[in-house]
Amino acid sequence: GTNACGNGTLSANFAVTVNQPPAINTQPNPSQTVCSGFPVSFSVITTGTGFTYQWKKGGANILGATSNTYSIPNVSTVDAGNYTVVVSGTSPCTSVTSENAVLIVNQDIEITNQPIAQLNCEGKNTSLSVTATGNISSYVWRKNGIPISNGGNISGATTPTITFTGLLLSNAGNYDVVISSPGGSCSQTLSNPASLTVTPVPKATISYAGTPFCNDITSEQSVNLSGSNAYTGGSYSAPTGLTLNASTGAITPSTSIAGSYVVTYTIAAAGGCSEVTATANVTITAIPTATISYAGSPFCKTITGVQTVTLSGTNTYSGGTFTAPAGLIINSTTGEITPSSSKAGNYTVTYTGPTSGGCAAAIATTNITITGLPTATISYSGTPYCKNTATGQAVTLSGTNAYTGGTYSAPTGLTINSTTGGITPSSSTAGNYLVTYTILAAGGCSAVTATANVTITAIPTATINYAATQF
Incomplete structure (x- = not known):
């Protein structure tokens, strides 16, 4: 642009801030x-x-x-x-x-010692005090600026010391005291405020839902903690033998020693309150074991008396039940068996102990054999035999159960194969014989015998003659 003289330039716009002086x-x-x-x-x-x-x-x-x-x-x-x-x-x-x-x-009244703030536990006793000099006529304690009077758990509301017997949560607040004199330029003076803090008493309960625990449980078992006020953040303890996490309260049964324990949860002293404890009982049950046996097995079916079982074990193993397959007569409570009324055969007897203390039942087994009494008959179909019979003569053997495999015997004079029972008449002495077949004692049964009569007949001979040779 131009100025009044017709030449020159104008500057750009700029802001000017004007501050007002205070x-x-x-x-x-x-x-x-x-x-x-x-x-x-x-x-x-x-x-x-x-x-x-x-x-x-x-x-x-x-x-x-x-x-x-x-x-x-x-x-x-x-x-x-x-x-x-x-x-x-x-x-x-x-x-x-x-x-x-x-x-x-x-100042007509001089406060030489001001009230001091207090922190204490619900239910405990405490007091606030002031010390003053001068011509003092009265004291009036105030809570949050409001005068208070004696009553309930409060005493000394008009004295240098106000006392709280058995603190209540409602007693908490800021306290001061108005001190008066009968005259002068200042008839009243006011103390500094002092806070009274009342800590609620913490309460706690603990429990272990699964107790008793079996010693074979490997996982941690947690605690149930409940309560009121500042009840968390405590620590757990227990006697030696129980594996316990002091921070969480979790226990490990498998690494603990079987027994009964008292777990203690401790809330440390705080806020004027003494330490608080809560307890719970915990039982760790030892794993039960059991073994059973029958001393007389195998048993012969001829045995009429009951045969007892031998039961042994550790921890809670007795008081269970006995079972066996059909055919074996067994008392489910005592484990006694009766061979004579059972069927011959091989059986597995199972003992199942009681479930107890969080542990599964102990199970034990044993094998039992009931042996059928063997029977046998023998005969020689060709008897009597002539002594001139040179071929061996076989025996006929029949029977029940384990009747084979026995031995044969006869009196001297009869040629007999003790294993097969075959006889040879031609080498025998003529006569009557009793052949005995013996099944040895086995399977709990006594030896069994069977007999047969055999006759070896001598070859007849004859001679003839005539007294006179000529007639």
Whole structure:
């Protein structure tokens, strides 16, 4: 563009920010007189841009006093003095300082020991105390700013010491005490507040749902923990022999020693409360074992008396039941068998122990044989035999059960094969014989015999003659 002279240039537009310097429109109260123990405050009202505040006492900065109002909740004599506030704006504007505000603190009663905050457990006893000097006429304790009186578990509400007998959760709060005198410039003073914190008593219960546990369980078994208030985060303990995780309370039966244990859960002392414990009983059951046997097996079917079983084992093994396949007469409670009323054969007897203490039943087996009594008959179909019979003569053997494989015998004079029973008449001496077939004792049965009569006839001979040769 051009100027009035017809030449020249114009610059680009740019922004200009104008900050308002701080100004104090309302000064702090120039002078305040208060009694010790009561609150007081100073404040200013300002205008300007980007305020910051810093209150000072006697020219020294007061830590944390950085708003337009500075308050002292409980004045003491050391708070007396001159107060100002420096109000700063946005640079480069200069700061401004308020006029002096004078604080005068009167004290007819001096508190030498303030109440001290208390942390204690529900149900315990505690107290708050104040020590003061001066012409004192009364004490009035307050909770959260409200005067309280004696009653319930509270006593001493109008004395230097307020006492709580058997703390209640409702007793928790902030307490102070108003101390009065009969005259003077300050008839009352107020103590510092002291907090009373009441910790609820923790309660806990523990249990193990699966107890008793068998010693063969390899997986961890968890605890059931319930309770109220701060009941978690405790620790678990048990006597030696029980494998226990002290943090989680889980137990491992397979690595524990069989027995009965008391598990203790302990909540550590905290918040004024003593330690709290809860207990649960846990049983680890040893794995049962069992063995059975019948001393007389095999048994001959001729035995009419009952035959007892021998049962032995470890842990809870007795009181079970006995079973066997059909054919064997067995008492399911005692395990006794009766051979004479059983069928001959081989059997497996099974004993099943009781289930107990979380463990499966112990099972034991044994084999039993009932032997049928053998019977036999023998005969020689050709008897009597003439002594001139040179060929062997076989025996006829028949019978039941294990009747074969026996031996043959006869009196001297009869030629007999002791294994086959065959006889040879021609080499025998003529006569009558009793052949005996013997089945040896076996399978619990005694020896069995069978007999047959055999006759060897001598060859007849004859001679003839005539007394006279001529007739």
